[in-house]
Amino acid sequence: MITKAILKINPNAKVNVINDDGNIDNCTINWLEDTTPISKADIKAKINEMANEPEQSAYAEQRRNAYPSIGDQLDMLWHTMDKDNELQHKFYDFYQTIKKVKVAYPKK
Numbered sequence: 001m002i003t004k005a006i007l008k009i010n011p012n013a014k015v016n017v018i019n020d021d022g023n024i025d026n027c028t029i030n031w032l033e034d035t036t037p038i039s040k041a042d043i044k045a046k047i048n049e050m051a052n053e054p055e056q057s058a059y060a061e062q063r064r065n066a067y068p069s070i071g072d073q074l075d076m077l078w079h080t081m082d083k084d085n086e087l088q089h090k091f092y093d094f095y096q097t098i099k100k101v102k103v104a105y106p107k108k
Helices: 002-009 040-066 070-082 085-090 092-104
Strands: 015-018 028-031
Touching (some): 002 015, 070 092
Antiparallel strands (some): 015 028
């Protein structure tokens, strides 16, 4: 966990962590190949940030899955524009491009 946090801060770090159990106070960090040491406070902050990542990932996935498909979203935009002359004029190129396809290949 500590090594992972260090590499998130500095992907090029060369480091050896002894007793990497996630508790920064119980480990020994050996900085290798002239890697600039990162403070334990910064590493601890990154570990805390990483602890929240699964929640953020789950939230992002739930949010992403709650949206309609892109095709459905575009269809909603089309129908909104199709009912509003001002929007048709404002987004003329988009509207006309979609309208051409809908006229050429109407739903059966």
